Each structure stands twice: as C-alpha cells, then as structure tokens.
Amino acid sequence: MNIQKSIAPKAHPDIVWTRMFSELDRDGQGLNVQIRRTIVYAIQAGVLTGGTRLPSSRHLAGLLAVARNTVTAAYQLLIDEGFLVSRERSGIFVAAQQRYVPTSLNTCDDDVAQWSGRFAVRPSAQRQINKPRDWLEHPYPFLFGQFDPAIFPTNNWREAVRATSSVKEIYGWAGDQIDDDDPDLLEQLRVQVLPKRGIFAGPGEIIVTIGSQQALSMLVQLFVGAKTAVGIEDPGYPDVRNMVGLVTEDVRHLSADAQGVLADDVLSGCDVAFLTVGHQCPTTAVMPIARRKALLEAAYRNHVIIVEDDYEADLALDGEAELPCLKSLDHHGQVIYVGSFSKALAPGLRIGYIVAPKPVIDELRVLRRMLLRHPPTNNQRILATFIALGHYHQHLRKTGTVLAQRAAILNNCLPKLLPQCSWRRDAGAKSFWVEGPEAFDSRELVRAARERGVLIEAGDIFFDDPDAGRRFFRLGFTSISENKIAAGLKILGELIEG
Structure with missing residues (x-):
C-alpha cells in the first residue's frame, strides 16, 4: 500500500484521505472490505496515530464516490474490533494503539557462506520452473x-462456502483431524470423481494432498532411497526430475517415442517409474491402450511400481473423448494414481489426492502427519459440497x-x-x-x-x-x-x- 508517512490527530485536507484510498479496486474485493483493510493497515503502520479524527461517513463517501452505508458499515466494524472509537458529538477517531515496530535482522555475506556449508541438499542449485507472478x-x-477467472464458477463456489459456514458445519471441520481427511470429500471422490476415470477405490485407499505436487513429493519420500532406480520421462515434468535427483543418483531416462514411454529394458530395470500417460508432459502425447497394457505387463513381470500423474484428468474438452487411465487397467495394485483439482478448477485451491492400496495410504498418512498433519479441512469440505451439489460436473x-x-x-x-x-x-x-x-x-x-x-x-x-x-x-x-x-x-x- 502506498500511504503517506503519518497523519497528525487533527482535521486534514481532503487530498490526504483521497490519496490514502487511491488504490481502491472497483472490480475487486468488496469496497467495504478494502476500506477497512486500508484503515487497519494505516493504523498498524503508524500512519494513522491514536486520536486521529477520520472524516465523517458522508464526507468520506463523497471523496471516494461510494455509498455512504458502505463507509458507515466499515467504520462500525472497526469500532466493534477496537481500531476506532466513536465520541458523541465529536466524530470517529483512531483508538489508542500499541504500535509494533519491526526490527531488522543483520545479515551479511559471511552468513550466506556459513549457511550454504550446512545445507544437506541444495534445491536452489537445480533448474527451476519460472512463471511470471504477474x-x-x-x-x-x-x-x-x-x-x-472469467470462467471460474464464482456464484456456485460461494454457495458451497455458505453451506459449509454454519455453526454446525464449522464444528465438523474446524477441529484437528490429526491424520484424517474430510469424510465428505473422500466420499465424493469415491462416488462422483474417480468412477469417471474408471477407478473404484475402497475404504482407506485415498489420501488428500496439497495439490499433486505434495502427492509426488510424498511418494518420492516413501519409495525412493539412495540406491533406488527411478525412471523418469525426458522431456518430462521438471519438479519430478528435481525431487528424485535430491534423493538418488540412479535416475534413468525412460525410452520413448511419439506414443509415449516404451515397455523396454529401461523400464523393466527400474524400481519406480513416474509417468504422465494421459497427456505426456510436455508433448501432450496420449498413450494408446495397447502401449498402456504392455507397460503394465512389464511392470508386473519386473515388480516396477508405476506412479501415474494424471494431471489433466476430468477436464475433457467438448468432442474429445479421453482413454481410460492406467490405474483403471491395473489388476495387481502396482499403479499409484495421483490426481488434482488444479487444472480442472483452480490451481490456488491446492487440493490433490493419491489412490493406492491401503498399506501404501497408511504409510502416507503417517508421513503426511509428520509434515503438516492434513490439508485445510475447510477447503476440503467446501470442495466436497461443491461436488455434491452438482456444480463440479x-x-x-x-x-x-x-x-x-x-x-x-x-x-x-x-x-x-x-x-x-x-x-x-x-x-x-x-x-x-x-x-x-x-x-x-x-x-x-x-x-x-x-x-x-x-x-x-x-x-x-x-x-x-x-x-x-x-x-x-x-x-x-x-x-x-x-x-x-x-x-x-x-x-x-x-x-x-x-
């Protein structure tokens, strides 16, 4: 926020207040919320000091060209929260605040050198995906x-949020789940989402993750040791290459042609192989059924665990039918399936999942609990409700x-x-x-x-x-x-x- 340094506790020219609220976004978050955020930020940053008188609601509404009740509601909420006080016949003032003054940490090049020598691994030394934040x-x-954003189902998502925000619902998801997931989301995955991919998971065979990224990371931690032979695609997903490379030096580039990975000796010599069968990353190749069955036969014969990253699942384009996933063809439980809602709904949702035999899921639950316990349950419940109401399909x-x-x-x-x-x-x-x-x-x-x-x-x-x-x-x-x-x-x- 671009707010000038400080405002003394007395009346001020209109230009000061206009400048303070110059970043209001008419198409963004609610104006009531933006006004409150601006005032709170100014108070906490020491720009508005205790005793500063704010413009009347009518006057500020006129300066900002917003409805008076928008400013009145913002003021009242800030009074209720203790940021502002109302004095009869005097106006609205900033309440006395204990201001937090941050202290800077002294750093120097010697600190960087000292820490760099202590790192067991150097993720920053690997080539990274770099997408513009703006x-x-x-x-x-x-x-x-x-x-x-234009095609995100805003109104339907809001309905799901409202439906999960009652007191009873909050009691259901707000507690610490330890290592469990929201039962409603697991049910919706089993009943509505996975069957479309030809996957019929039983109890205890699904775990929710913070996107497919965490799913892949946990599977690397669970299955890959210093001497594990791991097959990856080249070209392939860079983060899988980096995750595996931090753990083992026995990384093998799987043979491939225009139809995807080949069921040859390279694959057969691996302990674990990470594959993008539905749409190869990044070439988009869709592996034909015959090749998929050949891969499974090779995996069965040689006890190769296959991790299927089905990152574009669910979102079939109109008129373009997709083939059944590899997991749906697996009758021996050697395919571990990774799915996500990032590509189909929104990447910021950060909800993915793993489908695997129960012994694998049991270990993953313990591993996940040590890392972060569980993904936010409110997000899980909102998504479950969104699916259950028919909005997802x-x-x-x-x-x-x-x-x-x-x-x-x-x-x-x-x-x-x-x-x-x-x-x-x-x-x-x-x-x-x-x-x-x-x-x-x-x-x-x-x-x-x-x-x-x-x-x-x-x-x-x-x-x-x-x-x-x-x-x-x-x-x-x-x-x-x-x-x-x-x-x-x-x-x-x-x-x-x-």
Whole structure:
C-alpha cells in the first residue's frame, strides 16, 4: 500500500484521505472490505496515530464516490474490533494503539557462506520452473496450468462456502483431524470423481494432498532411497526430475517415442517409474491402450511400481473423448494414481489426492502427519459440497466447451501465423507443444515476447539437457481469452521471423 508517512490527530485536507484510498479496486474485493483493510493497515503502520479524527461517513463517501452505508458499515466494524472509537458529538477517531515496530535482522555475506556449508541438499542449485507472478497483467498469457477467472464458477463456489459456514458445519471441520481427511470429500471422490476415470477405490485407499505436487513429493519420500532406480520421462515434468535427483543418483531416462514411454529394458530395470500417460508432459502425447497394457505387463513381470500423474484428468474438452487411465487397467495394485483439482478448477485451491492400496495410504498418512498433519479441512469440505451439489460436473461441461473453442482457434491460426513452426496437441490436451525452425532458441523468444505482453514457456526446462529443448516451447490456452489468441500468435510469428 502506498500511504503517506503519518497523519497528525487533527482535521486534514481532503487530498490526504483521497490519496490514502487511491488504490481502491472497483472490480475487486468488496469496497467495504478494502476500506477497512486500508484503515487497519494505516493504523498498524503508524500512519494513522491514536486520536486521529477520520472524516465523517458522508464526507468520506463523497471523496471516494461510494455509498455512504458502505463507509458507515466499515467504520462500525472497526469500532466493534477496537481500531476506532466513536465520541458523541465529536466524530470517529483512531483508538489508542500499541504500535509494533519491526526490527531488522543483520545479515551479511559471511552468513550466506556459513549457511550454504550446512545445507544437506541444495534445491536452489537445480533448474527451476519460472512463471511470471504477474501473468494476469499481460494481455496474451499462453501459460499452461493457470486458470481464466472469467470462467471460474464464482456464484456456485460461494454457495458451497455458505453451506459449509454454519455453526454446525464449522464444528465438523474446524477441529484437528490429526491424520484424517474430510469424510465428505473422500466420499465424493469415491462416488462422483474417480468412477469417471474408471477407478473404484475402497475404504482407506485415498489420501488428500496439497495439490499433486505434495502427492509426488510424498511418494518420492516413501519409495525412493539412495540406491533406488527411478525412471523418469525426458522431456518430462521438471519438479519430478528435481525431487528424485535430491534423493538418488540412479535416475534413468525412460525410452520413448511419439506414443509415449516404451515397455523396454529401461523400464523393466527400474524400481519406480513416474509417468504422465494421459497427456505426456510436455508433448501432450496420449498413450494408446495397447502401449498402456504392455507397460503394465512389464511392470508386473519386473515388480516396477508405476506412479501415474494424471494431471489433466476430468477436464475433457467438448468432442474429445479421453482413454481410460492406467490405474483403471491395473489388476495387481502396482499403479499409484495421483490426481488434482488444479487444472480442472483452480490451481490456488491446492487440493490433490493419491489412490493406492491401503498399506501404501497408511504409510502416507503417517508421513503426511509428520509434515503438516492434513490439508485445510475447510477447503476440503467446501470442495466436497461443491461436488455434491452438482456444480463440479456442470463446471467441467461448461469449461470443456470453452476450451475446445480456444483449441480450435489455435488450430486454425497456427498454420497462418506461425508457419515457421511445427506443433502437436493430442486430444483433450490443454496446451500445444511447438517446435521452432533450425537455429531457433525459444529462450530468446520468451524474453522478447514478454516485452510485448505475450507469455509462453520455453521448452528447455523440460529436458535433462537444456540444449535438447532449445527449439521447443509450450502454448497453453486455459488462461487466455478467445479474442486475444490470434493477436498473441501474430506477435510470436513476427518475433520468430525476425
């Protein structure tokens, strides 16, 4: 917040108050809430000191061009909470406050050197996924994994929040669950979500996680030791490569072709293999049924545990049927299934899950309890209610239609606007995997495109050898509106042409 340094306890020019509230967002959070937050922040930062008189509700409403009852309600709540006091015939004043003055910690280069020598692992030394935090500020965000606020089911989500906010409901989810999950969410997963993927989980065979990221991390901790042979895809999901690389040096790149991972000796020699079968990350390849069955047979013969990261599950695009997941074909319990609501609903929700035999889930519950006990139960209950009310499936149908239209626009525009490139997108995928011409470097394109408001993902991060991915980049379409696609591609084509 950009608030001037301090305001003495007396009347002040209107410009001071106008400037204090200059960041009100008319399209954002409720104005009542924003006014309260601004005043609380100013008090706690010492900008508004004890005894400062605030403008009357009528006067401030006029300065901010908001309804008077909006300001009156904000003032009253702050009075109830002890931030403001009302003095009869005098007005509204800042209450006397004990101000917290933060102290800075002294750090120097010697501290950095001292700590760096004590780290058992150095995650920061690995190549990391780097997506712009301010992606919403760019007009052409071709980013995979982000969501479009315009198609989020706001009203239906609010209904689910209200339904779980009664006193009785709060008693049900507010307590410490130790290592349990919300029973309503587990039931909705078993009854409404997983059967669509061909998975019928029994009691004790599901655990909820903070997104698929925590699910993968816990599975690495549970199954991968210093001498464990782990198979990963190359190109593949960078964080899996990094997670595994922190634990074992026996990392094996699985053989693959245009249809995905091969059931060969490399796979058979692994103890654990991490696969993206539904849509290979990042190429979007959908593995055919025959290949999936061959992988399972190889895993059975050689006792290979397969972790299936079905990161794009549920959100089938209109008219594009998806094949049954690997877990649905597994009759020996060797496939551990990882799912998430991030791609289908919203990444910020941070709810994922693991489906596995009960002995595996039992160990994961103990491991998760040691790490964080359990994911927030209120979020679990809200999501369970959202699904139970039928809103989730309605959202999937609506979103699938919207994304199918965006995919069609990209299909039509790419040959005209990026003729220098080739690309791939298998049915149901929410991104295009693009290969540029000879001598093309997608990393340079990413930098140049960002300056013109276009966000894309360079392909090098997905490869163990960055140079192998130099010519590739990924175009996601979950976060960009239809009317921006052609203009964004036109800018990319101009930059590639040089």
